[in-house]
Amino acid sequence: MDDDLRAGRLRALAGYPRLPGAQWWLSRPMNALRSDAMERMFEWLSSAARPAPACAAGGG
Numbered sequence: 001m002d003d004d005l006r007a008g009r010l011r012a013l014a015g016y017p018r019l020p021g022a023q024w025w026l027s028r029p030m031n032a033l034r035s036d037a038m039e040r041m042f043e044w045l046s047s048a049a050r051p052a053p054a055c056a057a058g059g060g
Contacts, residue, residue, distance in 0.1 A: 024049070 004010040012018060026049070028042050 005012060026042065026045055028038070
């Protein structure tokens with residue numbers, strides 16, 4: 001990310017605090033996505049970002 005900022009491919013939002021560590025933001029329009037593919041990609045990324053469910057004790 002720092003390389004992208006230096007190269008001008010990304011810009012930091014003015015007044016937005018930059019915290020240490022990896023941060024990812026995902027957004028989309030609330031209504032009327034441009035395509036089914038966009039919806040599937042959003043859902044895939046959202047599910048990949050969710051923490052895995054905890055395993056039941058002794059279930060392993």
